Amino acid sequence: MITEIHTERYTIRGRSLGGMYTGLHVPELDALFDAGTVLRSGCAARNLFLSHAHVDHIGALPALLGQRGLTGVQQPLRVFAPTEVAVELNDALAGFGRLHRWPLEVEAIGMRPGDEHKVRADMWVRAFQTFHPVPALGFQFFRRVQKLREEYKGLPGHEIGQLRKSGADIFDVAEHLELAYATDTLPEVLRHTPSIMRSRVAIIECTFLDERKPLSKARAGCHIHLDELLKYAPEFENEALVLMHFSQLYKPAEVREILAARLPPELHARTHPLAPEAGPWWD
Ligand SMILES: [Zn+2]
Ligand SMILES: [Zn+2]
Structure with missing residues (x-):
């Protein structure tokens, strides 16, 4: 069983265990995020975003590509990844292809922080x-949404149309932040990229939750501890x-209990742990 979370606009399905x-x-x-486990129902997706x-x-990933091959999808999987990973990924998959006696190929797209890529007509992705x-x-x-500038708002439609045709600069461009994904990171990512906390949906790691893992050890492994995430609680919009x-x-049940006990109630009401409701982790 996988976990499925429904937000107003997006469905997040998957498994994640640190x-x-x-x-x-x-x-x-049309996106997968990381490939540490195969989601058979998602193996025909167009894009994979690899954090590291x-x-x-x-x-x-090889199992995902094998399953994808059986779906009849012709286009190669587009893999967005840190530039260094994208280069090495092609080498690694070439080796796997030789083992498998059938090519395992992707369209690897290397990204650096700040790089943007248009993933469909109305949606962009930016790496951070x-x-x-x-x-x-x-x-x-x-x-990216075009908005008529304040000073043109009262004009009749035909005048706006003429201005537009004449090439006048009458629009501002606004960014609507839809979904952010940040995993395997120190919490400083939230200070560095605060837009994560203003996105409609934020998917963030929170590997450690209480004193069973001291904060110093969580930081040594470059992971987020709930002790530190709580400092940002008022900023999550x-x-x-x-x-x-x-x-x-x-x-899994402890995860839910700890989050209920430690998160401010208003934030807890908007928080969804990617964990089974009860019982063991997915095995
Ligand atoms: Zn990890
Ligand atoms: Zn890691």
């Missing part, structure tokens, strides 16, 4: 820096905050 596996599918964006190349985030000991990125999805990549130190 150090073990992380793989998500957001069908409305630790095996709990990339280890299931995360803080982990290997090349790593987060991804911010946004829409998201409609939905999805927390994931929990350590197996905690059982």
Whole structure:
């Protein structure tokens, strides 16, 4: 069983357990996030956004490509990844292809912090820096929307049309922040890229939740501890905050209990742990 979270505009489906596996599918964006586990129902998606190349985030990529091949999808999977990872990924998949006696190919697109890519007519993605000991990125999805400038708002439609035809600069461009994905990172990512906290949906790791992992050790591994996430609580404006990549130190039910006890109630009401409702982790 996978976990499925429904927000007003996006569905987040997947499995994530710190150090073990992380793989998500957001069908409305035709996007997978990390490939540490295969989501059979998402293997025909067009795009994969790889945060970094630790095996709990990339280890299931050959299996994903194998399953994708059986769906009849012709286009290669587009893999957006840190530039260093994109280069090495092609080498690694060439080796896997030889083992498999059938090519395993992707369209690897290297990104650096600040790079933007149009993923469909009305949606862009921008990479941002995360803080982990290997090349790593987060991804911010946004829409660019044209807005008539204040001084032109009272004009009749035909005059606006004429101005437009004449090439006059009558629009401002606004960014609507849709979804942000940040995993395997120190919490400084929130200070560095505060737009994460203003996105409609934010998907963030919160690997450690209480004193069973001292904060110093969480920081040494470059992961977020709830002690530090709580300092940012008043700044989260998201409609939905999805927390994931929990350590197996905690059982799924404990994750829910700890979040209920420690998050401010107003934020807790908007927070969705990517964890089973009860019972064990996905095995
Ligand atoms: Zn991880
Ligand atoms: Zn990692």
